[in-house]
Amino acid sequence: MAIEVRIPTILRTYTDGAKAVEGAGGTLSALIDDLEGNHPGLKDRLVEDKSGSIDLRRFVNVYINDEDVRFIGGLEAELSDGDQVVVLPAVAGGC
């Protein structure tokens, strides 16, 4: 019943320093809600309100089994037990 979620350094303040945590959910959206229950504050760092609907933050990358979720349905991307989810902040900037 578990999905492993790899947490980047900057978000480990929400996971007591853990590099990976476990969660559950049939979609990425459900998984994020589940994680929020155990790690309050995490959700707000992953998603934002974009004109009335919740979407992934522009500079947060989430991968399911090495696939960028933006190409497989975003927050509605489907998850199964044993999937691995990786969260990585974008490395980006500009002058």
Added chain:
Amino acid sequence: MLTIAQEIFDAIVAHAKRDHPDEACGVVAGPEGSDRPERFVPMVNAAGSPTFYEFDSTELLHLYKDMDARDEEPVVIYHSHTATEAYPSRTDIGLASEPNAHYVLVSTRAHGNSEGPVEFRSYRITDGVVTEEKVTIVPLTNPQQTEEASTP
């Protein structure tokens, strides 16, 4: 303070000059907790822009998985500014997400793709606060580790 080998310093500068007028970007990985930038990894600027840089999302995942497998972390995250000074912009500060990394900024505004000195400066960026630090360049200690750095 950032301590960096001459060869890696040169490789970062060469990358910035090569990609000018677009911004160049990459990391120098090193053993976790060591603060030693040892493995030069130039990245493609997926934005392909003179005013913005972003690692390609698939390459970003590969980079982090690779570092994870080697017990490494990004000791240096570098990018170039091609028309402005080598100081973190508001965007750079807002998006900085590796509090343990040295953020290196190179400015190619003076000489572009040509020979000539560049500004090369290093910063810590933590919770939106920028702290500049001294850069010390040392002769290379282990040539094998920067093989990639000598590839043009």
